[in-house]
Amino acid sequence: MRRHVTSVRVGPNAVREAREAVAGHFAETGIAPGSAFADAVLLVVSELVTNVLRHAPHSPLTDVGVTVAGDQLVVSVADTEPRLPDLTLEGMGAGLRMVAELAADYDGELSAEPAVEHDGKVVLVRFEIPL
Known part of the structure; x- marks a missing residue:
């Protein structure tokens, strides 16, 4: 299992910084940059971070994570x-x-749960990594 979490300051550059952080880990997780799957993951990251900007503007940071285990990739925000x-x-x-x-296009799902390590929540998107 490989997990990478990046804390991004909530503000005008948050979406770009989150996308760059996630894309920076594609090669080591076996995801081809520029592939349809990589594009889908980055679009999900963009949307979830945009939702933080809209619905949780008082959050000073958002933690954006990517976990790869077996044939699954999980994005967490x-x-x-x-x-x-x-x-x-x-x-x-x-x-x-x-x-x-x-998520459904890649046999995955969207979920949300209360955060464990702090007050707040975590939105999770699970994908099956295409072969």
């Missing part, structure tokens, strides 16, 4: 807002619906 997103089809906005669809 944590903030200090304790309110969990509504992940029902009716409750999700367009961005989270897109994230859920991208």
Whole structure:
């Protein structure tokens, strides 16, 4: 199992910094940069960090993680807002619906849970890594 977490300051550069941090670990996790899968992962990172900017603006940092274990890749984005997103089809906005669809395209799923190490939450997106 390989896990990388980067703390990104919540602000105008957060999305770019999060994408660069995640993309920087693609080679060591066996993901081809520029592949459709890499693009999907980076789009998910962009959307989840954008949601932190919109819905948890008082979070000073967001922790963006990538975990690879076996044939699964998990993207995690944590903030200090304790309110969990509504992940029902009716409750999700367009961005989270897109994230859920991208995860489903790779036999994965979208979930959210209370953070363990601090007040707040973690949004998780699981993907099966394509062969």
